[in-house]
Each structure stands twice: as C-alpha cells, then as structure tokens.
Amino acid sequence: MKIHDVMTPAAQSCSPSSDLAAVATLMWRYDCGAIPVVDPVSGAVHGMITDRDICMAAATKHRSAAEIRVSEVVSGPLHAVRADDDAREALRVMREAQVRRVPVVGSDGTLQGIVSINDLILLAEAKTGRDSLLGTEVMDTLKRICQHRALNVPPAPPV
Numbered sequence: 001m002k003i004h005d006v007m008t009p010a011a012q013s014c015s016p017s018s019d020l021a022a023v024a025t026l027m028w029r030y031d032c033g034a035i036p037v038v039d040p041v042s043g044a045v046h047g048m049i050t051d052r053d054i055c056m057a058a059a060t061k062h063r064s065a066a067e068i069r070v071s072e073v074v075s076g077p078l079h080a081v082r083a084d085d086d087a088r089e090a091l092r093v094m095r096e097a098q099v100r101r102v103p104v105v106g107s108d109g110t111l112q113g114i115v116s117i118n119d120l121i122l123l124a125e126a127k128t129g130r131d132s133l134l135g136t137e138v139m140d141t142l143k144r145i146c147q148h149r150a151l152n153v154p155p156a157p158p159v
Contacts, residue, residue, distance in 0.1 A: 004083035006123050007104045007113035013038040016071035020054045036103040037074050044109035047074040080105045083112050090115050095144040
C-alpha cells in the first residue's frame, strides 16, 4: 500500500509568519492536531506545528497566542515522506522521530498531503492479505511514539 492511498491530500498549512491563534483556529476548524509550516514563496514544507507546541509557547512566552509567530516555535528537523513511498516508510519515520503525523512532500519539497498514525491504524484494521500493514507493525510504531524520551532537565520545583 502506498502513502497516496491513505494520506489526507488537502492538508491545511500555515506560514512561518502565521500567529499561533490563527493556527489553533485552523486546528479546531479542521479537527487536526498538527499543521505543516510552508514557505509562502517556494511552497516548501519547513516543519510541523502541533497543538502541544501552541500550548507550551503560550504558557512559557507569557504572551497571547495572537502575538506569537509560528517561526518562534517550530524547531527540529523536518520528518516527511513521499506519496509513492510504501506506507511502511511512514511507520518507520514516525517510529524513529516519535511523531504521530508527517507531511507528504513532492520531490521539490512542496506539500502534497499529510499522513497520521490514525490513518495507518485504520488501514491496518481494514486491510488483510499479503500487501496489508501488519497490526503488529502499527502497534510497535505507536508504542515507540508514546515512549518517554530521556530529558536532561532538572525536576520542576513544587507548586
């Protein structure tokens, strides 16, 4: 099974200059927890912003979400897949990067869609046979995504 068979092709996106309140509104309106960040000139995907990113930025920057730009929050390398990749490639990327959603990009880096662990769970449930995703592969990926990362952060003081 190829990623183009399971991805959401009409994914919403935002730009690095978008404010977090506008991005949160998109997430609410389209019932999603992550939005690809796309360069407005080249159309290339530069990263992903999640609902957690928005919450943490609003809590730690002590400014309203409307005053914080996506460019202040998005960090880390971009983890993406191609539409013609096998769906197992999406599982591999999610497992290694510990992410639940990855953008689907073209050879020029432009956004073609998005694929989530939910899409792959539903695919594994619906398909049987030789070319199907194995339920154990999806479960192993989900376990890895949910695994706590080791942090070198001192414990927070009591509240």
